[in-house]
Amino acid sequence: MTTQGKAIAVRHERIDEAAAGQRIDNYLLRIAKGVPKSHVYRILRSGEVRVNGGRVQQTYRLVEGDEVRIPPMRISESARSVPPPAGKALPVVYEDDALLVIDKPSGKAVHGGSGISHGVIEQLRVQRPELKMLELAHRLDRETSGLLIVAKKRSALTALHDMMREGAMEKRYLTLVPGRWINPVQHVKAPLYKFLTPEGERRVRVSPDGKPSHSIVRLVRRWKRFSLLEVELKTGRTHQIRVHLAHLGFQLCGDDKYGDFALNKALEGEGLKRMFLHAAKLSFIHPLTGEQLVLEASLPPELQQFIDRLDALEPEKNG
Known part of the structure; x- marks a missing residue:
């Protein structure tokens, strides 16, 4: 009926x-x-x-x-x-009348769709019904944790989009890769092309037909088997960090799309059960006040615990 x-x-x-x-x-x-x-x-x-x-x-x-x-x-x-569930309150890093910046957990999509009924933005709208507008200023992959900006005013959203388009917002991520990354600083400029697999899944590859893409990779620490990298995005292409590093032979630990699947399975046994990619730092001019904002989010416990395990089991390699 x-x-x-x-x-x-x-x-x-x-x-x-x-x-x-x-x-x-x-x-x-x-x-x-x-x-x-x-x-x-x-x-x-x-x-x-x-x-x-x-x-x-x-x-x-x-x-x-x-x-x-x-x-x-x-x-x-x-x-x-069937309203979106309120769920556990999302951790707020910064908030004022124009912006809300949260520390997104891994495993949570930023919005509903593609088989996901409710994401971060739907959850926020349920948890903060007093706010007339909440719109994502940018995206993070579902398995990526860290800083995510939500606009509370249309004027702020427009200004943030202009900033990102002009490269005026600094975004830095932390990631762990297998092997010994050598260069203290390396610019990666490889065009990225989006395509669909025969199964209809979205993928990205390096291709001359792709869009210009620029990442700056900095070595943070190195162990016997792994390197911790900071990646600064100068462009914001889909899966940019994952594809740029995989293209250079350094697949992200735990990456289920572009990674080393045998290694990922072994890492699960060692305690790393997710992709090691975290949006750690944002630096930009506040779109309405003109104030310089520098926002940071520490590694979540599950990633920090894996780093602590490496410290305990493997000597750090400086050479």
Whole structure:
């Protein structure tokens, strides 16, 4: 037996700073959870959605102060009955009126999709219902831990995206690789090309047809079998650190896409049960105040414990 769901009455919304700059279709999809996309676009095409009393195209960008009339929309009961779980509170590294920076745990996707019902952003919206806007400023892979910026204002989000596009934000990661990394500092400039495997999985490889990509790799410490590296991203391509280092013969420990699978299995027995990649440092100018921000996140316990084990079992190699 199917349920007809529940209809929302006509709503009138005044656009504030948080929603300003958003396309009307994206705004409606966000505030009307559980309403099919096809229905949202139908009411836009039919003119049932009005902005300041008039019809608008789906590409219209909202302006602060706009009055939006939203017609009744029917939400399925199934969509209404399964809200994202609140879960354990995510650790906050920095917060003000414009930004929220968290220390994302490994194993948690930043957003729902691809078989994942709820990610970091959905969890934050449940935990912080008083905040009118929460939008990811960038992404981290599911298995990568560390610093993740969430914008609380549209103006901050736009400024952060401009910063990243212009290379004005410094991002540094820590990773462990097998073998002896030699150079104290090494620039890696290898173009990266995205493709899909026959199974439909997203992958990246070094290719002349790819996008320009630049990583700066610094040696932090070295043991008998492993090297701890700091990688600074000058571009922000998908899987950039993982592919650049694998291309040089230094696959990330625990990497299930580009790594050494036999080594990963052995490392599990030694206590490393995840990919060793951690977003450790962010440095940028605050998008609204102009203040210089330098934010850091220590290695999570499971990675620090593996480092401690190396210290105990293997002498550090300086030569």
